Amino acid sequence: MQTHRKFEDTMQFGIFTVGDVTIDPTDGIAPTENERIKAILTIAQKVEEVGLDVFAMGEHHNPPFIPSSPTTMLGYLAAKTDRIILSTSTTLVTTNDPVKIAEDYAMLQHVSDGRMDLMMGRGNTGPVYPWFGKDIRDGIPLAIENYALLQRLWHEDVVDWEGKFRTPLQGFTSTPRPLDGVPPFVWHGSIRSPEIAEQAAFYGDGFFANNIFWPKEHYMQLIGYYRQRFEHYGHGSADQAIVGLGGQAFMRTNSQDAINEFRPYFDNAPVYGHGPSLEDFTEQTPLTVGSPQQVIDRYASMRDHFGDYQRQLFLVDHAGLPLKVVLEQLDILGEEVVPVLRKELAKNRPAQVPDAPTHQSLLEAARAAKPAEAAKVAN
Amino acid sequence: MQKRRISVVSAGLSQPSSTRLLADRLTDATVRRLTESGVEVEVELVELRDVAKDVTNNLLTGFPSPRLSSVIEAVSTADGLIAVTPIFTTSYSGLFKSFIDVLDPQALGDLPVLIGATGGTERHSLALDYAMRPLFNYLHAVVVPTAVYAASGDWGAAENGSSSSLPDRIERAAGELAMLVEGSERSSLVRDPFALPAGFSPVGGFGAQ
Numbered sequence: 001m002q003t004h005r006k007f008e009d010t011m012q013f014g015i016f017t018v019g020d021v022t023i024d025p026t027d028g029i030a031p032t033e034n035e036r037i038k039a040i041l042t043i044a045q046k047v048e049e050v051g052l053d054v055f056a057m058g059e060h061h062n063p064p065f066i067p068s069s070p071t072t073m074l075g076y077l078a079a080k081t082d083r084i085i086l087s088t089s090t091t092l093v094t095t096n097d098p099v100k101i102a103e104d105y106a107m108l109q110h111v112s113d114g115r116m117d118l119m120m121g122r123g124n125t126g127p128v129y130p131w132f133g134k135d136i137r138d139g140i141p142l143a144i145e146n147y148a149l150l151q152r153l154w155h156e157d158v159v160d161w162e163g164k165f166r167t168p169l170q171g172f173t174s175t176p177r178p179l180d181g182v183p184p185f186v187w188h189g190s191i192r193s194p195e196i197a198e199q200a201a202f203y204g205d206g207f208f209a210n211n212i213f214w215p216k217e218h219y220m221q222l223i224g225y226y227r228q229r230f231e232h233y234g235h236g237s238a239d240q241a242i243v244g245l246g247g248q249a250f251m252r253t254n255s256q257d258a259i260n261e262f263r264p265y266f267d268n269a270p271v272y273g274h275g276p277s278l279e280d281f282t283e284q285t286p287l288t289v290g291s292p293q294q295v296i297d298r299y300a301s302m303r304d305h306f307g308d309y310q311r312q313l314f315l316v317d318h319a320g321l322p323l324k325v326v327l328e329q330l331d332i333l334g335e336e337v338v339p340v341l342r343k344e345l346a347k348n349r350p351a352q353v354p355d356a357p358t359h360q361s362l363l364e365a366a367r368a369a370k371p372a373e374a375a376k377v378a379n
Numbered sequence: 380m381q382k383r384r385i386s387v388v389s390a391g392l393s394q395p396s397s398t399r400l401l402a403d404r405l406t407d408a409t410v411r412r413l414t415e416s417g418v419e420v421e422v423e424l425v426e427l428r429d430v431a432k433d434v435t436n437n438l439l440t441g442f443p444s445p446r447l448s449s450v451i452e453a454v455s456t457a458d459g460l461i462a463v464t465p466i467f468t469t470s471y472s473g474l475f476k477s478f479i480d481v482l483d484p485q486a487l488g489d490l491p492v493l494i495g496a497t498g499g500t501e502r503h504s505l506a507l508d509y510a511m512r513p514l515f516n517y518l519h520a521v522v523v524p525t526a527v528y529a530a531s532g533d534w535g536a537a538e539n540g541s542s543s544s545l546p547d548r549i550e551r552a553a554g555e556l557a558m559l560v561e562g563s564e565r566s567s568l569v570r571d572p573f574a575l576p577a578g579f580s581p582v583g584g585f586g587a588q
Contacts, residue, residue: 145583163583194573195581202581214442225573275439284444 010346012356013338014054015047015330016089016246016313019067022320025268030320033066037073039323040066043316044077046327048084050334053356056087056119056313061095061128064270071104078112085358086112089208089313090121090189093150094142095132097166101146102153102174109179114359117185119208119244120147122196138165140195147199154183182366185357187244187311190222197222201229206242206357209306212315213271215284219245220305227307240354244311247299248287251332255290261325262289269319292336299337300344308349310356312341383413384566386457387424390464390475391497398497399426401529401549402463405495408553409461409560418561423453427474434474437481447481455486456568459560460520462511463495466503470510471496479514487518491559493552495527504528523555 017040023030031039044055055077059070067073074086086108091101101118108116122139123129129136145163152159153174162168178184187206190196191214200207207226209219223243230241250265252258259278266278266289275281282289288298303309314333317326355361387406391398406422413420427434433447443451454460464475494511498504507526515522525548533545 141583144581148582194575195579197573198575198579199581213440218442221572272440276436276444280436280444281440284442 009355010349011309011342012053012085012311013333013341014052014056014084014087014311014313015043015316015333016056016058016087017043017067017315017317018058018089019060019065020270020318021064021066022270022318023268024320024322025264036066039326040317041073041076041080042323043326043330044073044084044086045080046330048081050330052084052330052334052338054085054087054311054313056089058089059092059096059123060125061092061131062125071108074108074116075111078108078115081115084115086116087187088118090119090123092123092128093120093146094122094139095129095134096146098146098150099153099166099169099172099174102150103176105184106154106174106176106178109184109359110176114179114182114363116359117187117357119187119189119206121189122193134165140193141165143196144199147203151183151203154178179359180363180366182359182362185359185362187242192218192222194222194225197226198229201226201235201241202233204230204233204235206244206310208244208311208313209246211246211286212248213285216286216302216305223306236354237352239307239350240352242354242357243306243309244313245302245306245309246286246313246315247302248285248315249295249299249329249333249337250289250316251292251295251329251337253291255294258289258291265319265321273319292332295337296340296344299341303345308345308353310354381417381561382419382421382566383458383560383563384421384423384453384456385409385459385461385560386454387422387461388427388454388463388475388478389424390427390462390472390478392428392465392472392474394428396426396465397529397531397534398463398465400534401495401497401527402461404549405461405463405493405527405553405556408549409459409493409556412553412557413560416557416561418557420560423457425450425453427478430478431474434477434481438477443481451482451486455482456566456570457490458563458566459491459493459556460487461493461495461556462515463497464511466496466498466506469503470506471514476514479518482518484518487515487520489563490520490565491556491563492520492522493525493527493556494522495529495552497529499531501528501530501532504530521559523552523559525552525555527552 021036047055057067061068070088077086105118122143126136159172160170187208188196188200189208209223211219227238227241231238250258250262263278288295316329387402389399389402410420430447433444437443464471492515496507507528512522527548538544538546
């Protein structure tokens, strides 16, 4: 049992990007693909510079999104950074070959010295499935079967396997083998499917609720279900389940400045633009537009709704916001918001609630489990 | 005494609206039938005009406002639905369809539904049977055989003793709906939003273990 828990170990804070190329509604100009790709790489390095912990990026195979090749970008970032965890939001477990996921992310694990994990998602764009030879109606069965294979490829050196969705494997070894024999930590992201919460709970993996586009009540139910099932499958008590949350904020020193500056981006945003007012949307969803203190207050209260959790990611770079503004937002997050949230969320955190998972913590857990296994064999 | 809950959805746009008038007549007739059979009835009426912006916002954002959410909940968990729309350009109104589009496609399963429509002339009455009825069939609701169409002229037509006058059609349809509502247990069902499909396994089926 840890007695001296450091704030920075308790929870991880970071950002997640969709990777959209969107017209800036204030000047009508969209960045080129090249500009946007470079901007995302700059943003990721800024995450480390301002003292956050995690950078995660989506995977998409259709315009206006650019991150079709996440491990290429994350591999570059592994070389450019020293400290942050590189992650995904999400990796398409449905349309990617699980063998390629196993290989690509084990490689990233070695290249980054274990500073990575990944989040599985299904993808909700119908045409992407047939472009990769799949059918969106098989989304859940694909996620279940492909992930089961991925687990085996990382845990077993030689795999014989047969399933419904890909060529059988006989005597296959996925290379490189996971770093230190410990597979990357996996989160599962889902907006509404209990099957995915069930899957995350079964494996004892993390569950991430995007939490940004819908009212929190919806995600509270889903996370409550995941926690219950985590306990059911014997991985620990419900409050020991590994939970991540998305969030969304836009900040300026004066809250009215934040509202005025963000409003055109909100009103024209691809996801919620031309719909509800900024005021209604901020009331109904976790989007917070205002002063850093307002963001602190809103996000310090999240655990009252979801329980103590391990990872908080913010969406800061969408809807055509210019790079300069995104970097300013990261400065505010890193200097004013996250240090306070770290302290607030560490207060009264029960001792049995696990810290956010890292390669180091997984390695220690694996080493601790080893003597026990050896003893079992000896008996 | 048995208790049943009926939702009434009126998609009329003007105030006062003949669509609302028809919805009220259908509701009164249905409630009277049920009360006569000893059933206590609670009625929740929504004019879609009042939540029109919320419906549009839901289409755009994917989630309902608190106000729309309570309307959706009421309709989804009712023992019976009286759905009345004006006929615009050969079909139900766009607002009516938009409301249907924000419902979960499973939400109306087994729901007894009385469909009604209003229009300027009798010539559009078949819209109930070629547009409205298939819509609810697709959603696995149970639509009563008699659909009630009221053209402007119907409001001034005498009850002529034939079986085709508006009051007579309202009575017939209300009787059909009341019978199904009486037998419905939808409003007392406990729904599990996390029910997994039968046979679901978190590690998959064929060969995946």
